[in-house]
Amino acid sequence: MIAAAIHSGIQVTSGAERVPPGLARNVMTISGRELRDAVRARWFVLYTLAFAGLGLAISLVSATATGGSGLASFGRTTAGMINLVLLVVPLMALTAGAGAIASDRERGMLQYLLAQPVSRLEVLLGKYLGLAGALLSCICLGLGACAGVLAWKGMGTDPAAVLWLAGLSFGLALAMLSCGVLISTLAGRASVAVGTAVFAWLTLVFVSDLGLMAGAMALRMRIEQLFALSVMNPLQVFKMWSLHAADASLDVLGPAGLYATEEYGKWLHALFAGCLLAWIVVPLAAAAVTLSRRSPI
Amino acid sequence: MISIEHVTKRFGRGRAVSDVCLDVGTGDSVALWGLNGAGKTTLIRCVLGLISFEGRICVGGHDVGSRGKRARMLIGYVPQELSFYDELRVSEAVVFFSKLKGLGVPALDAVLGGVGLSGHEAKRIRELSGGMKQRLALAIAMLGDPPVLILDEVTASLDACGREEFVSLLAGLSGSGRTMLFASHRVEEVASLAKRVAVLEKGKLERVQSPFEFASALGAGTVVHLVIPAAARERAMAELRAGGLVPTLNGVGVLVGVDAARKAAPFRLLAEAGVPVDDFELLREGGHGTAHGRKEHA
Numbered sequence: 001m002i003a004a005a006i007h008s009g010i011q012v013t014s015g016a017e018r019v020p021p022g023l024a025r026n027v028m029t030i031s032g033r034e035l036r037d038a039v040r041a042r043w044f045v046l047y048t049l050a051f052a053g054l055g056l057a058i059s060l061v062s063a064t065a066t067g068g069s070g071l072a073s074f075g076r077t078t079a080g081m082i083n084l085v086l087l088v089v090p091l092m093a094l095t096a097g098a099g100a101i102a103s104d105r106e107r108g109m110l111q112y113l114l115a116q117p118v119s120r121l122e123v124l125l126g127k128y129l130g131l132a133g134a135l136l137s138c139i140c141l142g143l144g145a146c147a148g149v150l151a152w153k154g155m156g157t158d159p160a161a162v163l164w165l166a167g168l169s170f171g172l173a174l175a176m177l178s179c180g181v182l183i184s185t186l187a188g189r190a191s192v193a194v195g196t197a198v199f200a201w202l203t204l205v206f207v208s209d210l211g212l213m214a215g216a217m218a219l220r221m222r223i224e225q226l227f228a229l230s231v232m233n234p235l236q237v238f239k240m241w242s243l244h245a246a247d248a249s250l251d252v253l254g255p256a257g258l259y260a261t262e263e264y265g266k267w268l269h270a271l272f273a274g275c276l277l278a279w280i281v282v283p284l285a286a287a288a289v290t291l292s293r294r295s296p297i
Numbered sequence: 298m299i300s301i302e303h304v305t306k307r308f309g310r311g312r313a314v315s316d317v318c319l320d321v322g323t324g325d326s327v328a329l330w331g332l333n334g335a336g337k338t339t340l341i342r343c344v345l346g347l348i349s350f351e352g353r354i355c356v357g358g359h360d361v362g363s364r365g366k367r368a369r370m371l372i373g374y375v376p377q378e379l380s381f382y383d384e385l386r387v388s389e390a391v392v393f394f395s396k397l398k399g400l401g402v403p404a405l406d407a408v409l410g411g412v413g414l415s416g417h418e419a420k421r422i423r424e425l426s427g428g429m430k431q432r433l434a435l436a437i438a439m440l441g442d443p444p445v446l447i448l449d450e451v452t453a454s455l456d457a458c459g460r461e462e463f464v465s466l467l468a469g470l471s472g473s474g475r476t477m478l479f480a481s482h483r484v485e486e487v488a489s490l491a492k493r494v495a496v497l498e499k500g501k502l503e504r505v506q507s508p509f510e511f512a513s514a515l516g517a518g519t520v521v522h523l524v525i526p527a528a529a530r531e532r533a534m535a536e537l538r539a540g541g542l543v544p545t546l547n548g549v550g551v552l553v554g555v556d557a558a559r560k561a562a563p564f565r566l567l568a569e570a571g572v573p574v575d576d577f578e579l580l581r582e583g584g585h586g587t588a589h590g591r592k593e594h595a
Binding site: 118 | 365
């Protein structure tokens with residue numbers, strides 16, 4: 001009776017023809033759900049407001065510092081915005097990724113989801129793409145609001161610079177999201193995952209910078225070693241790539257920047273893109289392997 | 298329909314499930330019975346392909362290890378308690394799972410009406426009671442009319458009234474050619490829904506018997522379910538044994554089979570020993586017509 005009622009509400013195929021939806025369709029379904037859930041969440045609203053508010057403050061302060069009529073282009077505030085992105089976007093992406101699997105596992109949602117005709121890879125990719133969509137929205141809203149207000153105030157913006165910064169910020173967000181998701185698949189509890197993500201953020205933002213400086217002085221590193229170590233940190237890659245995109249020179253970074261420009265020249269974009277891509281793909285692949293081997297309970 | 302061949306699941310050095318072999322034919326309804334830790338839920342997780350295991354499980358001819366998606370296409374699963382995005386609306390949840398099962402957009406009236414949830418489409422999951430959540434889980438499980446229904450102690454989180462309603466919903470599903478495998482430690486559920494009872498003890502399948510043989514083994518025509526605080530359960534077991542009864546521990550208390558004319562015997566024994574009883578149910582043979590009551594602490 002119940003079956004008949006429910007059955008009559010949907011179109012089904014006969015038992016022998018039951019074919020589960022393919023990877024792409026399930027990933028789309030899960031990512032759509034994840035995106036809608038993320039943009040309704042408080043963290044999304046808070047991060048977006050913080051990002052847009054701080055970005056606006058940086059832009060206006062830069063304008064004041066250059067004499068009020070300053071900010072002839074968005075490029076003048078680029079340095080400040082790069083530092084803001086370096087602080088906010090990795091934190092946002094790491095914590096969002098860290099909650100993706102661990103909290104679902106803790107609440108029993110992962111088990112319920114995987115009891116449906118979906119694979120673990122589909123769940124992982126769906127969640128990843130959904131969160132990536134939410135992060136992209138946050139970045140676009142933040143930078144868009146910032147550029148919009150500057151334009152409205154008559155302080156010219158350079159659309160290309162805004163787009164470059166948004167694109168690179170999204171690349172950084174994807175890399176950090178991959179790391180966050182990997183942490184999430186490894187952690188037993190959601191609180192441990194988020195704690196580890198915050199620790200990773202502190203390490204990448206502050207400790208690695210200080211460690212690199214200290215290491216360079218103590219070990220008397222050669223300039224190529226210093227540059228090689230720098231590109232191992234996705235935040236440094238983002239910073240160097242953003243500066244390089246802004247004025248095609250890395251002089252501001254000192255000897256390492258000069259070395260990079262001279263050594264790699266026009267290949268710098270490809271080098272940075274490769275590094276960031278590796279930071280996106282490798283942790284995500286590791287997360288997929290971990291999830292396939294770990295119990296969802 | 299479900300073939301379980303020499304399935305073993307180890308957690309560290311211990312075995313949660315040990316060399317279990319069980320065949321559940323089309324239209325069969327098998328209850329997994331056992332104490333907490335007997336391996337019921339672990340075996341269900343193995344059948345769903347949620348955890349790795351030694352051995353082989355096939356659902357509808359599909360190996361759950363290598364063709365898990367195909368196997369799960371044939372399964373509707375109801376967990377002990379529905380855990381899903383609390384902020385999701387009932388209608389959104391149904392549409393989401395319908396898409397995951399490769400179905401068209403469902404007619405919500407029919408899907409939700411079948412389980413008595415008409416008019417609750419716009420509610421968020423967090424606004425539903427435990428019983429309503431289980432009804433929603435059943436509606437989701439039944440999407441696409443799957444030939445296999447797997448239930449994991451689905452009434453454990455419900456009150457007595459909710460349990461009865463839910464079991465009668467499930468009873469309407471059994472006997473329609475659908476295969477059911479469910480874990481329970483409630484006698485009335487087993488009696489109402491099962492055609493066979495697989496008794497698990499410490500991960501091993503001890504025996505498979507008819508519900509009548511099972512009820513007889515538990516006691517006589519009446520089984521008294523006594524809800525006893527955890528701290529007093531061991532003492533209650535000892536006192537009941539000393540009084541010549543054969544009690545069995547279950548999730549929240551003790552089951553004891555008694556002659557129809559001696560239903561008060563366990564209460565008298567526990568009262569004399571000063572063991573508190575929070576609640577009780579009389580589970581009659583056949584599982585229909587349970588009586589409920591609440592006693593003051595003895």
